[in-house]
Amino acid sequence: MSGKNDNPQSGQGRPLPKKEADLFKNVVKFYESKQYKKGLKNAETILKRFPNHGETLCMKGLIVHSLGNGDKKDDAALEKRQEAIDLVKKGLMMDMRSHVCWHVYGLLYRSTRDYPEAIKAYKQALRIDPENLQILRDLSLLQIQMRDLVGFRETRLKILTFRPNSKIHWLSYALGVHVCGDAEGAVRALDSYLDTLEEGSKEFERCFESSELALYKNRVLSEVTEEGDELAGVKKALVHLDEVKPVIVDRTGWLQAKLSYQLQLGMFDAAKETCHLLFERGCTEDHRIHGAYMCALLQCDRDTCLEVQKLKGTGTLASMRPLSDDERRTLIAAYERSNDETNNNLAASFPRSAAVKRIYLTLLAPDSEKFRLNIDSYCQKQISKGVPSLGSDLSSLYLMESNNRYVLANDPVDVKNHTVYKLLVELVDSYINSLGSKNTFPGDTTVCAPSTLLWAWYLRAVLHAHAAEYADGITLINKCIDHTPTGVDFYELKANLLEAGGDIQQAADVVDTGRDLDHQDRYINNQTTKTLLRAGREEDAKNRISMFARHEGNPEENLYDMQCTWFELELADSCRKKGQLGRSLRKYIDVIKHYEDYHEDQFDFHAYCVRKVTLRTYCEMLKFEDNIWGLPFYGHAAEEVIKIYLQIMDKPAQDDEEEPDYSKMTAAERKKAKNMARKKKKAQEKSETNGSAKKEEPAKGADNGNKKKVNKNHQVNQDPNGAELLALDPAEEAKKFAAILVRHAPQKISSWALQYDVSVRRGKMLMALQALYKMRNINSNSHELFARIVDFSERLMKSATAKDNASSEKVIATEFPKLMGNQSLADFIKSALNSIKADPLSSLPMRIAVSKAMMSSLPGKKEEALSLILDSKLACRGMDVESCREALEFVGSIEPGAKEQLKILVGARFPIVKDL
């Protein structure tokens, strides 16, 4: 391109003649009203006379882009998009000093989600035309999307300065100040806006918008702190609530805010009043209000109140931490049903509330007679009604104390020893006896319906499942099926028992039988699909789920469009089990793509929410989007992606065992040798993992359009076997996802475990050490941690930390031994061995980890290592079919005879297990 000199219209002296200038205005107008065809025509008319007019070229490009920007991914659309990019680039070259060109350039980047580049282009446009509102607005949207919070605030301030009489600009600016962390400034901005209104303005009337604005301001106000008074804002907010009461339409939200402030300020009597108002409004089933009510009754400190407010589901103070006897009494008085007519407690005021009745059970001491009586009548009532969820409802009573907090017992060993569990088993067994012989509950004369015995069996089967007694559970559930073969729930439970007991194939058949009973039951259809996938029967699974997906074509396409994450995760897991790494990688990455889309989706709300004044919800949405990478389904996908890439990294190492002995080299030699080994490894990986993918790789960036021609149109049909993904640098990819996990899911031990695994393979020993420390803070007794400490120590002995520098070696030399209690590796393993011997319930995974460590680092200890697993008699914690399979595999690798011995033990513990 020869540049501006050929172009009489470029630069500043470029006004188009009147006729063309009018046409150009039309182009813009048509573009904005989405009449692309007309816009295109006008643009082409201008270009006929001035083929190099930059702004027109850009506008044409933008229109062409919009025309090709449908959902279609076919070749025509792709060609259109390429044409658009070329046009805009050419236009920009012709007229670098036009804000229009830069703006369009930015829009184009925005549409390809390259936000940093788009921001740059917008800023360039603003340099030429600093007061262009449209560009400022677009820039601010990108800034909040990218969480350039300060930039967002500044941009909104500029907009507000140019247009100070618009409500939206005021609110946006206040929001900008707020998200920057300056609550006080945000309140000032909102006040300034309210000051601009005249008295009697519509904004002061009781309506949705003024109500939302008032509650938003109230929330910001409560976040203000003053020196020496953390609660200054909360106090002001409480006063403010009463001031704005007349305009509030969200009365529940208003009361909830009030309740929170009152609790934080220790105004417990007032808080109780507020709770009662909320209950009367119909919030009796909201456990958070009950949690707050308990805090008020017990006059808890602020930290406890805040902690209780964050509980989820049916959690309350009573299930969060142990209660003293006095506390128990106070709460029981509030929740107990009494015959005293004058008693106006919750049970009397809300006799039909299920939550009040259920919470009462949590309050009673599990070993008391009162508890026994009440749980007895609760169970009888629910069994008579036939409530399938009764078992899982009751399982939230298996509370165990740990550091003055309750955790739920979920290991079968702990469940079986739990007072509540034992009592439930005793009660339900007595029901079954009595119902079976007389068809009445014990000590009762009322004859029950035939379904009562059925649900008693069902509950007993669920209790068996809690204790991992799968074969016993199946015996009972078979009775249920014989009794009422039309009950879908029984097939589902039987399948769950079979699956947990180790017979996945039969589980899939059974749940499929249940599904066949009711083709309109989507839930059981999904359960069937899931179980079939776990059984490795992909075709059957797709066949089932397609009954509820769109009918034509491959159901995978429709499920991808529906962002049906659970299905894709199960499919990916299924492929991974079969060793189809590429395909499973593709599915996991599809899930990750969905999360990127969820993140992208917030774009629509930046402008919309401010316009609708739903600012409280908007702020919550921003927080939610910030934490989206910490959500469980994302974590599942990302963790598996990392594991697959780690597997790919490790694979060549297995083929090539001649590792040079690094320990005898000098640092420089070592580095060289390692580098060479690494290069060799990489080359090998690429040729091994996917020869054809490698050939395709260079084509990817430059010639994307061509490649897609070969494939069908839908996303799921592009690279369905993940060849492109397998060809990526595994270390780089693994590192990328591990970094996301440790940042957004730092509370999960698995995030740090993977961070460790990735770091040691990349030779980043300091990062690996940090991951070990993080793991220890989460759970110092984790077998995952133990295995990695041993691994780290072994690595240190085998080779020094080649890629790190001397100073990090120093840190490792001082900090790492602390993790082993300053013992030698041998002593560290021995003390783990001793603590297992001291506790017969030590978990199976821990036994395997210690046993493995003994095999690798304590020569001559084979017998003792084996006995660690065999002597457990499999009556320890952490026992499930998966951990048993792992134990078998490990034991088999060192002593085939011992494996047979262990097999007998496993068979006795899980009689229905298949394919050991």
Added chain:
Amino acid sequence: MSNSLNVDIGTITADNVEQLKKINQACLLIAYAPSFYTDLVAKNSKDGTPLEVRQNLNKFAYWNGFAVGAICCKIEGIKDSPGRKRIYIMTLATLAPYRNRSIGSTLLSSILTYIQEHNTDAALKDVDEIMLHVQTSNEDAIRFYEKFGFEKGELVEGYYKRIDPPDCFVLSKKLR
């Protein structure tokens, strides 16, 4: 009856016909061919009875959310009276634990009521009687139907091929 169960009556459709199969398999001595079930809920049946009418002649009894009993009838021609028709009860079954709780009565009544209320409809206007076959040994069943005004008719010898005794009675009741 004091200990009768208050069941709900529901339709048998292509989506839930497997439940009928389960009930019949659990209760009846005779195994019906798969085509018995598919014809019952097919859009177009072989005998030409519209689906809507068949759905009124084939019913589930629901207790506590589960189907625990079912009745299946069809319309057939009367051999010796050209143009005249009757309702034939093919199956009536209640799962064992739910018996003696009036569920069969509720099912049969629902059919009788339907026929009575629609006896001028095109499909039912030529129907004169309702009949069924009962194994001679099944006294409970005979008593049950007699309560509803059915009368014992001819003895058919060797009606059943695989069960003993192989003979049955015809029970029938005039509908007009």
